[in-house]
Amino acid sequence: MPQPLLEVSHLRVEFPTRRGTLLALDDVSFAIAPGEILGVVGESGAGKSLTGAAIIGLLEPPGRIAAGEIRLEGERIDNLPPERMRAVRGRRIGAIFQDPLTSLNPLYTVGAQLVETIQTHLPVSATQARERAIALLKETGIPAAEQRFDHYPHQFSGGMRQRVVIALALAAEPQLIVADEPTTALDVSIQAQIIALLKRLTRQHGAAVMLVTHDMGVIAEACDRVAVMYAGRIVEVGPVQQVIHHPSHPYTAGLMGSIPSMNIAHERLLQIDGAMPRLNAIPNGCAFHPRCPQVFERCRRERPDLMAAEATQAACWLVGSEQAVR
Amino acid sequence: MTALVEVIDLAKVFDVSAPWLNRVLEHKPRQAVHAVDGVSFSIQKGRTLALVGESGCGKSTVARMLVGLYSPTKGVIRFDGQDAQATWRSNGGRALRRRIQMIFQDPYASLNPRWTVHDIVAEPLREHALVRDESALGDRVSALLHQVGLAAADRVKFPHQFSGGQRQRISIARALATQPEFLVCDEPTSALDVSVQAQVLNIMKDLQRERGLTYLFISHNLAVVRHVSDEVGVMYLGRLVEWADKDTLFRMPRHPYTRMLLDAIPDIAMTGRARTPVQGEVPNPLSPPAGCSFHPRCPHANERCTRERPALLDFKGIRVACHAVAEGRIGSSV
Numbered sequence: 234m235p236q237p238l239l240e241v242s243h244l245r246v247e248f249p250t251r252r253g254t255l256l257a258l259d260d261v262s263f264a265i266a267p268g269e270i271l272g273v274v275g276e277s278g279a280g281k282s283l284t285g286a287a288i289i290g291l292l293e294p295p296g297r298i299a300a301g302e303i304r305l306e307g308e309r310i311d312n313l314p315p316e317r318m319r320a321v322r323g324r325r326i327g328a329i330f331q332d333p334l335t336s337l338n339p340l341y342t343v344g345a346q347l348v349e350t351i352q353t354h355l356p357v358s359a360t361q362a363r364e365r366a367i368a369l370l371k372e373t374g375i376p377a378a379e380q381r382f383d384h385y386p387h388q389f390s391g392g393m394r395q396r397v398v399i400a401l402a403l404a405a406e407p408q409l410i411v412a413d414e415p416t417t418a419l420d421v422s423i424q425a426q427i428i429a430l431l432k433r434l435t436r437q438h439g440a441a442v443m444l445v446t447h448d449m450g451v452i453a454e455a456c457d458r459v460a461v462m463y464a465g466r467i468v469e470v471g472p473v474q475q476v477i478h479h480p481s482h483p484y485t486a487g488l489m490g491s492i493p494s495m496n497i498a499h500e501r502l503l504q505i506d507g508a509m510p511r512l513n514a515i516p517n518g519c520a521f522h523p524r525c526p527q528v529f530e531r532c533r534r535e536r537p538d539l540m541a542a543e544a545t546q547a548a549c550w551l552v553g554s555e556q557a558v559r
Numbered sequence: 560m561t562a563l564v565e566v567i568d569l570a571k572v573f574d575v576s577a578p579w580l581n582r583v584l585e586h587k588p589r590q591a592v593h594a595v596d597g598v599s600f601s602i603q604k605g606r607t608l609a610l611v612g613e614s615g616c617g618k619s620t621v622a623r624m625l626v627g628l629y630s631p632t633k634g635v636i637r638f639d640g641q642d643a644q645a646t647w648r649s650n651g652g653r654a655l656r657r658r659i660q661m662i663f664q665d666p667y668a669s670l671n672p673r674w675t676v677h678d679i680v681a682e683p684l685r686e687h688a689l690v691r692d693e694s695a696l697g698d699r700v701s702a703l704l705h706q707v708g709l710a711a712a713d714r715v716k717f718p719h720q721f722s723g724g725q726r727q728r729i730s731i732a733r734a735l736a737t738q739p740e741f742l743v744c745d746e747p748t749s750a751l752d753v754s755v756q757a758q759v760l761n762i763m764k765d766l767q768r769e770r771g772l773t774y775l776f777i778s779h780n781l782a783v784v785r786h787v788s789d790e791v792g793v794m795y796l797g798r799l800v801e802w803a804d805k806d807t808l809f810r811m812p813r814h815p816y817t818r819m820l821l822d823a824i825p826d827i828a829m830t831g832r833a834r835t836p837v838q839g840e841v842p843n844p845l846s847p848p849a850g851c852s853f854h855p856r857c858p859h860a861n862e863r864c865t866r867e868r869p870a871l872l873d874f875k876g877i878r879v880a881c882h883a884v885a886e887g888r889i890g891s892s893v
Contacts (some may be wrong), residue, residue, distance in 0.1 A: 276752035277723075392840050420613040421779060423840060425823040447752065450782075450825030491757035493786035495809070495826045501764070502757035502786065508722045509752075 236307060237264035238441045239288070239409055244301035244311075246280075246287055248512075255512040257283050257296065259465045262539070265409065270435065270442040272452035272473065274488075275462035278509055281445045284462070285411045287311070288443070289328050290318040305409065324354040327402030327440070329431075331414035333394035337386040343370075343397050344382035347404060354405035369400040373430060392423035396430065403434060410435060413445045428455050449492050453477055461485050464510055464520040471545025481542035482549045484521045519550070527551060562601035562637075563773045564625070564741060569634035571595040571620050575845070592844050594620040596797035597634070599871065602790075604740075607767065607774040609788035609805075611781055611820070613841055617797040618777045622745045625775060626661045638741070657687050660734035664746035666726035670718040676729055677714040680704065683736040703732040707762055724755030731762065738770075745777045760787055781824050785809055793817045796844060796852040803877040813879045815857045815889065851882065859883040 246258035258280045265271045273281045286292050288303055290310070303311040310321055322328070330336045338346060347366035351357060357365065363382075370378035373396040386394055395415065402410055415431065416424040432455055435442050444455060452459050453473060460470040461484065469482040480486045490503025507524040510516060516523055522532040531550045539546040540553060576582060576589040595617040602608045610618040623629045625636060627647050636643040638655065646655045660683075663669040670679055680700045683689075690696045701711035707728040718726055727747060734742055747763070748756040764787065766772060778784050784791055785805060792802040793816065801814040812818045839856040842848055851869050854860040863882050871880040883889045 276754060390840055420841070421781075422613060422819060422823045425825070426838075428825065448825065449753070454825040488754060491754045493757075493760070493780075493782040495782045495785060495821070495824060501761055504757040504761055505754040506758070508724060508755060 238267045238269075238306060239265040239443070240302075240304040240307075241284070241288065242302050242304075244284070244287060244303065245299045246283055246292065246296055247299040248296050250295070253513070256515070257465055257512060258287065260538075261301070261462075261465075261467055263460050263467060263470060265441045265443060267408065267441055268436070268439050269458065270432070270444060270456045272456035272459040273443060273445045273462060274447060274449060274452055274459060276447060276488075276509055278464075278512075279462040280465040281447075281462050282413050285328075285413045285443060285445050289322050289326055289411050290315075291322075291328075320354075323350060323407070324405045325407050325409065327405070327407035327410040329395075329398050329402045329410060329412040329415045331417050333391060333398045333418065334386065336398050337394060337401075339386055342383050342385055343389070347382075347397075347401060350401055350404045366400075366404070369404060370397070372434065373397070373400045373403075374426070375400075391419055392426065395419060395423075395427050399427070399431060399434065403438060403440070406438060406440075408440060410440050410442045411445070412442060414447070415444070416451060417446065417448070424451070431455065449477070449489070461488065464515055465512070466520065466548065467539065468521065468549070469542075469545055469547040470539065471542075475544040479543060479545075481545050481547035481552055482521075483525050483527050483551070485547075487524075487526075519548070561604060561640075563604040563639055564775070565601040565635075565637040566621075566625070567599050567635045567637070569595055569598045569621065569624060569636065570632050571617075571624060571629060572632045590845060593797050593847070594844070595624070595631075598794070598797075598799045599634075600792055600799060600802055602741075602773055602775060604773055605767070605771045606789040607776055607787055608790045608792060609776040609778060609784040610792045610794055611778055611784050612794035613779060615796075615841060615844055616794040618794050619745050621794075622661070622743045622775060622777050626659055626743050627656070628661075653687065657683075657689075657737040658739050659741045659743065660737060660739040662727075662730050662734050662742060662744045662747045665750050666723055666730055667718075667750070669730055670726055672718055674717070675714065676700075676704070676709075676716055676718070676721075679718070679729060680714075680732050680736055683733060687737055689737060699736070700732075703736055704729075706735065706766070707732045708758070722755070723751050724758055727751060727755075727759050728762065731759075731766075735766065735770075739772070741773045741775070743775045743777075746779070747776075748783060749778070749780070756783070763787065781820060782826065793820065796841065796847050798852065798880065799871060799878075800853065800880045801878065802871070803879075807877055811877075813874070813877055813884050813889070814853075814881050815859055815883065816853050819856070851880075857883075859889055861888075 242262045244258055244261040248255040248257055261284060275281045287298060298311050302309055344366055348362045351362040351365055367378050367382055375381050375396055416427050428451060456473050459473050459476050460467050463484050469476060469485045477489060480489060487505040505524050518534050518536055519532045522528045537548045537550050539548045542552045571594045573592045573594055575592050577587040581587055612618050624631050646652055677700050680703055681696050690699050700714055704711060704713055709728055748759050776787055788805050791805050791808045792799050795816050801817045812821050848855050850866045851864045854864040869880045869882045871878045872885055
């Protein structure tokens with residue numbers, strides 16, 4: 234296997250509070266190959282955005298990385314001093330956030346923000362930066378890019394703003410883009426355009442993407458591999474087709490069954506009873522055991538690690554045991 | 560069958576003009592948004608009509624007019640044969656309000672954080688004087704909570720002690736308290752995670768089967784709509800562009816906008832599918848395009864579409880507002 238572009242191993246993120254330390258991410262390990270699109274799914278509070286924030290070095294204090302490593306092309310980036318991390322962020326890792334309005338500065342024109350980003354990271358003159366900015370806007374499908382260059386973010390619609398944010402993320406030709414719910418704030422017809430754009434541009438620029446979303450449809454559409462998170466851990470990771478159609482973890486199976494499909498009509502949706510545990514009350518053993526339909530004695534006692542299942546890796550004691558996952 | 564709810568040529572115009580002084584000093588004109596512009600539909604008793612569309616297409620405004628939160632600028636709402644507008648103003652208004660209830664999108668904003676669950680669910684019962692005895696009230700609230708899968712012991716708790724899905728169940732229990740016949744649900748699951756969404760959707764379907772409830776279900780999620788509805792109305796910029804039976808609409812969408820929407824939705828069954836994304840965005844509702852408001856994005860638009868606004872016409876039970884469909888320029892095959 235070639236060297237992965239991004240390698241996260243045994244990442245542990247803690248939030249110290251007055252009432253004890255909350256463990257938000259626990260033993261999260263995964264890798265992204267160059268040019269690959271990895272999806273990260275899970276419900277609110279599963280820790281998927283936090284994983285993205287840890288990678289780009291933007292954990293909100295008091296959150297901190299307590300253990301584990303994050304390596305970009307073999308080089309550790311989780312313990313870099315803030316100044317050096319700033320140079321990595323933007324230049325080598327681009328970020329796209331959920332709300333395109335809050336990720337742009339309302340007081341500067343879109344063009345000024347692009348030029349600033351380009352000149353911060355690349356040794357180019359002001360004219361060259363301007364040319365590049367306009368080329369990027371054109372590439373992201375913004376009509377009349379030369380005029381739009383001098384417009385302010387409020388003059389753009391939601392979909393157009395997200396295109397600008399993608400242009401910003403791509404400005405310094407990063408190797409990795411961390412996209413945190415890039416389409417959640419958008420309407421469905423715009424969502425499809427943005428996903429297609431993100432896919433096309435990352436292919437063209439050869440960038441790898443970590444796509445964080447709660448929308449399985451988006452994952453199915455865009456990703457090569459997918460990691461499913463639950464209560465701060467990865468419970469299953471594997472090729473997208475396998476995870477969606479032949480899940481090995483009962484949580485993944487429940488998650489897939491609970492999504493209404495456009496093509497298959499169900500009288501009742503499969504439902505997982507209960508809700509995700511709070512960070513201060515994560516159950517012993519497997520965190521999913523109180524909601525799991527196939528729970529047995531060992532699940533309550535011992536916590537499973539990721540194990541090779543059929544074509545995926547799943548953290549479940551059912552894997553390899555006689556009982557198959559339904 | 561009789562229609563429980565009938566809406567005829569409903570319209571709502573919002574005045575969004577600048578304040579008077581600005582209009583005078585800066586010569587700004589009056590401006591109006593036609594949020595809902597001539598919508599007609601009916602819902603049979605015990606069935607679910609879903610309204611779908613993107614942000615700003617007027618679906619929530621329709622919902623709010625149906626429960627009487629907004630008064631229509633034009634048009635008629637008939638509920639069980641009576642004119643709802645006239646009834647709300649008359650003495651029968653209370654009785655009508657009891658029969659129509661609403662579930663809102665955000666379960667964090669629609670429950671009073673200072674009230675216990677008991678007070679929240681009991682409020683409609685007290686308000687309509689349906690239960691006068693305090694101990695009977697407790698029993699009713701417990702029964703209602705039980706119906707939506709919560710425990711009677713939850714009565715003494717406050718909303719913040721519940722998760723989003725449980726809060727939405729509390730709003731459903733509150734809506735059911737007066738034993739309504741018609742429930743207007745405005746994006747009831749949009750704020751919820753998928754596994755919790757499945758729980759809420761299942762409860763809503765069970766309740767409909769048990770009590771013969773009629774739903775107006777507003778959503779932008781077509782997969783959810785396919786799951787819960789019997790009929791689907793598709794809205795675009797304040798107008799109904801297609802209204803058909805669920806299976807027909809999903810199997811054979813007629814209106815170009817419906818086709819576009821169906822094609823745009825990522826679905827887990829379609830891994831790696833290549834598709835042509837839709838062009839363009841929803842126009843500014845302050846200055847909607849002339850003629851058919853979809854024509855700037857429509858691949859089938861011709862000169863007539865830019866000029867003349869299409870009416871909702873009936874093609875064997877499928878109602879479509881499109882010149883291209885009426886003229887046979889778009890075939891029924893997809």
